[in-house]
Amino acid sequence: MRIVFLFVLLSGNFLLKAQDYLSIAGVFKDSIRIRWVPKTIEAYKYLSNSEFQVKLIPWNSLNLPNKEDFIGFSQAKIFSSKGVNLLVKEDSSVLDATSIILNDGILNSNDSIAQKMIFANTLLLSGSDIRFAKKMGMYAIFKNDWNSTFLAYEIRIGTGHLPIYGVAQMKELEKIRFDSLKVKKDRLEMVLEWNISQLEKTFGSYNILRSEDGKSFGRINELPFFHFTTTDEDPNKPSRYVDKKIEKGKDYYYKLEAVDHLGVSRGTSNVVHVQANNPILGHIFIKDVKYKNEKIEVDIKFKPDSMNTSIVKQSTLLYLENLKSKNRKIQSQDFEYENYQHLIKSKLIEDRGYLMIVLISENGDSLWSEPKYYFFRDSIPPKRPKGLIGFVDTNGLVNLRWSRVEDHLLGYRMFRKNSLGEEFVEVTNEFLQDTSYIDTISLNNLTKEIYYAVVAVDHNHNNSDFSETRQLLKPDLIPPVPSTFRKSTINENGILLSWMISGSKDFQSVELQKEDNKCFQNVFKTNNDTFFLDTDVENGRNYTYRLRTLDESGNEALSPEYELVYELGYRKGVLELSSEIDREKQFVDIFWKNPSQVYAVYIYLGKDDGPIKLHNTLFQNIESFRFQKLSVNHVYRVQVQTMDAHGVLSVLSDVLEIDY
Numbered sequence: 001m002r003i004v005f006l007f008v009l010l011s012g013n014f015l016l017k018a019q020d021y022l023s024i025a026g027v028f029k030d031s032i033r034i035r036w037v038p039k040t041i042e043a044y045k046y047l048s049n050s051e052f053q054v055k056l057i058p059w060n061s062l063n064l065p066n067k068e069d070f071i072g073f074s075q076a077k078i079f080s081s082k083g084v085n086l087l088v089k090e091d092s093s094v095l096d097a098t099s100i101i102l103n104d105g106i107l108n109s110n111d112s113i114a115q116k117m118i119f120a121n122t123l124l125l126s127g128s129d130i131r132f133a134k135k136m137g138m139y140a141i142f143k144n145d146w147n148s149t150f151l152a153y154e155i156r157i158g159t160g161h162l163p164i165y166g167v168a169q170m171k172e173l174e175k176i177r178f179d180s181l182k183v184k185k186d187r188l189e190m191v192l193e194w195n196i197s198q199l200e201k202t203f204g205s206y207n208i209l210r211s212e213d214g215k216s217f218g219r220i221n222e223l224p225f226f227h228f229t230t231t232d233e234d235p236n237k238p239s240r241y242v243d244k245k246i247e248k249g250k251d252y253y254y255k256l257e258a259v260d261h262l263g264v265s266r267g268t269s270n271v272v273h274v275q276a277n278n279p280i281l282g283h284i285f286i287k288d289v290k291y292k293n294e295k296i297e298v299d300i301k302f303k304p305d306s307m308n309t310s311i312v313k314q315s316t317l318l319y320l321e322n323l324k325s326k327n328r329k330i331q332s333q334d335f336e337y338e339n340y341q342h343l344i345k346s347k348l349i350e351d352r353g354y355l356m357i358v359l360i361s362e363n364g365d366s367l368w369s370e371p372k373y374y375f376f377r378d379s380i381p382p383k384r385p386k387g388l389i390g391f392v393d394t395n396g397l398v399n400l401r402w403s404r405v406e407d408h409l410l411g412y413r414m415f416r417k418n419s420l421g422e423e424f425v426e427v428t429n430e431f432l433q434d435t436s437y438i439d440t441i442s443l444n445n446l447t448k449e450i451y452y453a454v455v456a457v458d459h460n461h462n463n464s465d466f467s468e469t470r471q472l473l474k475p476d477l478i479p480p481v482p483s484t485f486r487k488s489t490i491n492e493n494g495i496l497l498s499w500m501i502s503g504s505k506d507f508q509s510v511e512l513q514k515e516d517n518k519c520f521q522n523v524f525k526t527n528n529d530t531f532f533l534d535t536d537v538e539n540g541r542n543y544t545y546r547l548r549t550l551d552e553s554g555n556e557a558l559s560p561e562y563e564l565v566y567e568l569g570y571r572k573g574v575l576e577l578s579s580e581i582d583r584e585k586q587f588v589d590i591f592w593k594n595p596s597q598v599y600a601v602y603i604y605l606g607k608d609d610g611p612i613k614l615h616n617t618l619f620q621n622i623e624s625f626r627f628q629k630l631s632v633n634h635v636y637r638v639q640v641q642t643m644d645a646h647g648v649l650s651v652l653s654d655v656l657e658i659d660y
Contacts, residue, residue, distance in 0.1 A: 050158035058148035083137020476553035
């Protein structure tokens with residue numbers, strides 16, 4: 001068996017992308033069949049409005065032919081026709097098949113979604129209905145009377161476009177048998193399942209065949225059955241069909257007819273014989289459970305949906321400790337009436353629990369009642385839980401555990417309150433089956449404690465006393481109230497900073513931080529002092545401080561940044577003022593050291609007992625000056641003063657006397 005797929009590119013007035021058409025060919029005993037389909041709506045519209053021609057010639061390999069191979073070939077078989085456009089109501093009306101896959105509401109519609117539906121359904125039906133595919137202009141059949149090893153074909157759609165070329169081996173396609181069909185009974189339905197993974201490459205659709213005698217089979221699906229899966233489903237998921245039109249107790253035979261992608265029925269499944277259920281139709285329930293003289297009477301009512309109750313054979317009483325436990329058989333007896341009793345000894349069941357009734361038919365079908373809760377003589381509450389412990393994490397999750405109460409319990413209830421003076425409030429909305437619970441609380445409040453207690457509840461809804469109340473401490477995630485700066489003082493010794501300590505109850509310490517190279521560094525830490533003298537300052541510079549307040553849990557709070565200028569109104573005077581005298585060259589040099597960068601230097605000079613006056617102003621950052629041509633035999637007095645770039649003067653230097 002060989003099927004050849006060929007993807008082609010058409011070009012011309014109608015612009016199509018590559019791989020817009022798909023073709024397939026197959027060889028059968030008396031025919032050669034070729035099918036082609038468009039892969040886009042645009043290609044479908046063009047195909048439906050165009051005449052087409054298919055040429056078939058003998059061939060000698062699997063290599064694709066070209067245009068020249070078909071020119072002048074006298075033995076070529078030719079098939080010509082024109083397709084029907086289902087997007088146009090007048091054209092589509094010629095096909096009865098459109099009533100199966102379409103409706104008048106979407107025919108001749110310009111709506112893109114409706115057109116996509118028509119296009120998709122057309123492709124599906126053309127793969128299972130040969131007559132429909134031929135009418136659509138997507139199918140050609142030739143008589144098989146050649147003896148060549150291969151055949152080649154050319155499909156021309158319209159004019160002025162490159163044709164589709166393909167090759168097929170002249171080998172007859174075989175019938176295929178598959179044995180994966182299974183049939184399951186589900187009340188009044190038959191569920192057919194079969195393995196599709198090995199079949200979908202060969203077959204596109206299926207017909208469901210049914211027989212009542214195993215000989216005469218008829219199709220029961222009105223439309224071809226197509227197998228679809230979503231991208232989220234397992235690709236190996238079996239195909240599934242449900243037959244709902246069955247009669248109770250009747251014998252049925254099923255098999256599948258598989259249709260390949262050329263629309264030929266070429267596959268047959270195994271035959272499955274199954275007898276339909278004869279189910280018990282109706283409603284069964286327990287009306288009452290009564291305790292009398294060490295015996296228990298269970299009153300039961302059966303309401304059948306039909307008059308046929310003779311198939312019900314047996315009634316079985318079951319016991320369950322709780323709704324999640326396994327049932328235990330207590331008693332079975334013959335079914336006789338629609339209203340009846342099960343009478344059992346009280347020791348066979350507990351004094352509380354659930355009872356159920358199951359009716360069993362002659363052919364093994366069953367009908368179950370809802371569980372019926374009962375209890376006797378019990379008003380004693382269970383013991384209260386012990387050993388309640390827990391902790392609260394930084395996300396507000398409260399982890400609680402306690403010791404198990406050794407009693408038949410329905411479950412536990414958890415309670416919570418914010419202070420000892422409040423009433424407990426339940427935080428569970430269903431009974432807890434385990435001895436642990438996780439609660440969620442808010443940590444964005446000022447209370448540090450939270451209180452919990454747990455209660456045990458038995459199957460008669462008797463509540464135990466509260467367990468011992470357990471106090472838990474919340475993790476402290478709330479930062480303290482920040483410490484704040486007060487007015488600071490500036491003097492010659494430095495900057496005297498003062499602050500007011502945080503008023504938080506869990507205050508632990510405060511750190512004074514000073515900005516240095518855009519980073520804050522700790523300069524002082526205390527838990528009670530409220531002032532600090534910063535002596536590491538320079539006159540005229542800006543300084544930025546902040547307070548970092550810490551509480552007992554390590555939470556921090558930062559004060560607003562505090563900026564100020566260390567300004568005394570003057571600068572320090574020059575240092576190390578000295579002189580050198582050169583009498584031969586008649587000059588006197590003076591030297592000094594500036595404590596910081598200066599903008600200008602003022603030189604003051606006085607002679608003998610005369611006043612000291614401004615001698616020269618130097619707008620330079622210098623540390624020396626030369627006096628020339630001073631009169632000899634005098635005592636000169638010199639002072640130096642500087643000015644910074646902000647116009648702030650330094651103090652005058654000490655007087656330097658020069659005997660010249």
